[in-house]
Amino acid sequence: MIRAATADDIDAIAALHREARATYYRDRLPEDAYAGPEETARSRAAWAAAVAQGRVLCAERDGVLAGVASSGVRDGVMYLGQLHVAPAQWRRGVGGELHRACVDAWRAQGVTAVRLDVYEHNTRAQAFYAAHGWQPDPDVPRSSTHLVLRLTLEPSAE
Template sequence: MIRNATPDDLDAIAALHLDARSTYYRGHVPDAEFAGPEELARTRAGWGRAVERGEVLCAERDGEMAGVAAYGRVDGTMMLTQLHVRPDRWRRGVGAELHAACLDRWRAAGVTGARLEVFEKNERARAFYAAHGWTPDTDAPRSGTHLVLRLTLEPVAE
């Protein structure tokens, strides 16, 4: 089930976020950048702001949070800012369902294109996005250690 996140979800969202990030950042960046109490507090606060804006979707499976996605406009462009799935739920359709729910919302709002940044060394995520139609942004292909990808959305058929 996909639903809007609420403030009551913040602890579960932050824990899922840090668990997922540790799988692709560990060994590539210092642990302090993705783990520990300070990072947990920063992560929870960031997700809290996105939840307040109504820009977070949660995926539930068997009564537990299995994935989370956040999006919003940055400088007029729709951004998929986060998409994380609990590692023990990978390859079970959770990410695809969250992604599709984001696209549905964007299309309903008249969005025709979106961007995201993916950690260059996160090959699993890069393959996921490529399989879902995201392509390299030729205008601005990089942002630090992240690759920038674009997606063109077909308008909703009338």
């Protein structure tokens, strides 16, 4: 089930985010950079703000948070800021379901292009996004240690 996040979800979202990030940052960054107390507090505050703005979707399986996605406009461009699935839920369709819900919402808003930044060493995410139609952004191919991808959307048929 996909639903809008609420304030009651923030701790679970922050924990899922930390767990997912550890899978691709571990052995590449110091642990404090992705799971230390300061980063954990910063991440929780960012998620709380995004939830308060209505920019977060949650995927549930059997009443438990299985994935989360957030998007919003940055510098006049729609961005998929986060899409994380609990590692225990990988390869079970959670990410695809969240992605479809985001695409549907963007189309309903009349969005025709979306960007995202994906960590250069996160090959699992890169493969996921490529399978869902994302391509390297020709205008901005990189942002520091991240690749920039773009998804072009056809207008809604409605």
